[in-house]
Amino acid sequence: MSAPNTTVPDDAVLSALCAVVGPEHVLTAATHDLTAWEQDWRRRHRGRARAVVRPADTAQVAAVVRTCAAHGVPIVPQGGNTGLVLGGVPDASGTEVVLSLQRLQRVRALDRDNLTLTVEAGCVLQAAQQAAADAGLWLPLSLASEGSCTVGGVLATNAGGTQVLRFGNARDLCLGLEVVTADGRICNGLRGLRKDNTGYDLRHLLIGSEGTLGIITAAVLKLAPQPAAQLTAWASVPSLAAAVALLGMAQRHLGPALTGFEVMNRLALQLVQRHFAELPMPLPGDAAPYAVLLELSDAEGEDHARARLEAVLAHALQQGCALDAVVATNLTQARTLWHIRECIPLAQAQEGLNVKHDISLPVSRIPAFCAEAEAALQRRVPGARLVNFGHLGDGNLHFNVQCPPGADAAAFLQAHEATINTLVYDLVHAHGGSISAEHGIGRLKAATLPRYQDPVALALMRAIKQALDPQHLLNPGRVLVDR
Template sequence: MTETRHPLLGALRDAVGSAHVLTAADTDLTAYEQDWRRRHRGRALAVVRPGTPQEVAAVVRACAAHGTPIVPQGGNTGLVVGGVPDGSGTQVVLSLQRLNRVRALDADNLTLTLDAGCVLQVAQQAAEAAGLWLPLSLAAEGSCTIGGNLATNAGGTQVLRFGNARDLCLGLEVVTADGRIWNGLRGLRKDNTGYDLRHLFIGSEGTLGIITGAVLKLYPHPAAQLTAWASVPGLDAAVALLALAQRHLGPGLTGFEVMNRFALSLVRRHFPALHIPLADEAPYAVLLELSDSEDEAHARARLEATLADAIERACASDAVVAANLAQARTLWHIRESIPLAQAEEGLNVKHDISLPVSRIPAFCAEAEAALQAAVPGVRLVNFGHLGDGNLHFNVQCPEGADGPAFLRQYEGRLNALVYDLVQRHGGSISAEHGIGSLKAATLPRYQDPVALDLMRAIKRALDPAGLLNPGRVLADNALP
């Protein structure tokens, strides 16, 4: 039976209209079948693009009737292979991209209600148009969707003050595995009427239900935002600088990013036009952001006083506050160029880890020593959201070595080395990227066994047939 004649296809066309059921016979499906980092190319039975929550529910019922697995997909920008089909050609990709209406903005309640397929930037702009602020920001914001952000509990650069994506969400609309619609689109700050289903679906990576709509929190715009750059002598000093900045600035501290010297050297090598400030070759640099509710002069005085205190206490060796918006953008641009510079430099082994902030210096010292012992000459690109305890702790092959060979030979071993140490320091092997397929087999080594059993019980309860994004989060063998 060719794909185009699969009996499910007729039901899908009835559900959403034939223009919105794509198969390889008529369309190039690469954009739906390949993941963002191009680590995996799958093959879909079909790609279905429903335009309403009701159509999503109809697609789910049709797939359930045929026992066909569903892979929900937003902007397909995930980093852990969680939103593309496997290679079997038996899975339906359910793309949320046509479900992209901004439904309502309530300025007095500071809430924005929208379809799950809205691109994050569109949501940011909707808030902006009302003079308000949606403080969710991440590299993929031009193409990732709100539904994907919530399904993976995305992080980004504003977590220090506003939390992860889950913390910005007040309400959800979800299509369940049996094709019903839960209307939980409440815009309430307090609601203790039963189990918190919202937080259960958020971060479940499409394995428990399909998010079709959400209510997000908005905030008044800060009157001024300022960015500063500080050189710090080590991670102990960076942790001390964080505590000092939190004392001085309180909730005004909205960004605290750290970058090691090697990460910045890669930016310098591959993007020479970017001017990195304070070229004093300190072991680490920190980017600080202050959001102030008064005005720029006030913000500048506070930030300068904070940095002066930091230098006096030797948490920083030098520091500079961006003089204007263009300079501030450049500082953020340097920080955001690290992943690209790293890709230019060649293949590397990535780790998106989190730790108690207090354990970061000891963890990094131990991990660097262990990595050098395991692979002499290996180079560490260490950067991330220190304020959240989240590091992108990436291992680049020794200078001049063969990247692919390095990955083949060492990826598994280096992962185990880093994750074992993360575990010993009370950390997490996935801070903000999720589990997807990429870490599903690894998760059981590091997650509490009781927690895994509880998760399996929940999966069986909410998706007894195991048709929602199978193999993600919990590996297939954990399912009935």
């Protein structure tokens, strides 16, 4: 009687992969510590890879895919491994090959007159931002993980971040892609065109498909002129409805100069105060229910920017949609304001495990949704604490739930996580929202998606997956559960 051999490394595949990329770029657990590729960013899951393969260029990526396809081996494309939904780490089967794009990190071209940057998928976002800045230009895509995440990963997941209000999501900053298909062909769509109606938009189909339809190997990104001045302000507001009113006011007065509009509830700030006591709170006695952070990017200069921002805030104070407000007087102060906002997830982690949501809603529905969700939460899980913050300008909230003070967080999650998720997602759905605003689906939400996604849409997605990856070898089980 022979043991099942599905998890025994197939020498033929590994040998073939070694022939493609060189043996030093085919890593296995037998010879290497694969933690960096097998463990997810939040360190809540650890998979097992058949091997980690590190091709050097697009041709090698294509050859790796052809090799895996020939042997029926599933592939998990991976960038900086900063994803939050288990889209880029292998499952526990030990059968999946991790295809790391990290060696494809060249900046291929920067075109000043066309305002475009062509970079390879493995280029770290911060390096791409720097390449733009070195040319006096601006890549207006910014997220907390920018020091580790890669351009390919950012596009494969259609990442969001803090500048979506003006510049859109990652997809909106991409003009063209180079992609390796499921059968290992190279599709060259690296065009830096702002208008191109020559057939179906494969670029947008691939962006956000989380490596399940093809592997992004390079991209043309849109750049913008650097603003002459950027200013940051902080305001306390009496309610979420007031925050929405302030958003509308700021959009009317500032137009596209408004590049950031974040919101945070009182508990979010209290956690930051508790765990980052050295961070000064911007407004004294900050006991307002919500605070907002505004960012203005001005094409004219600092004086002009300051006058505009102060005018909006004065109007908001007069109208009662702000209780108090302050404009950062220098870059250090501005960075501190952003730092407070960015510390919320870290403060949450310090406080203990919590139930995270990455939801979006029509901006108009946010006050009603939050009121209903908070009330329902208190009914179902008395004492649960809501840490509510996010990119209000985009309708995107991180609506996270922490256990009651002093409770055992792990036991709380064990007992309530599924209930809380269903409660929140059902209400999100009822208000026309999305259960994944910027993080994607991955494996984490793949089984949940069918409950909320339109069934016809799901059927179309399955048909597309079948058409472009008939062997189901590209990141199988991510986005769509395999049937």
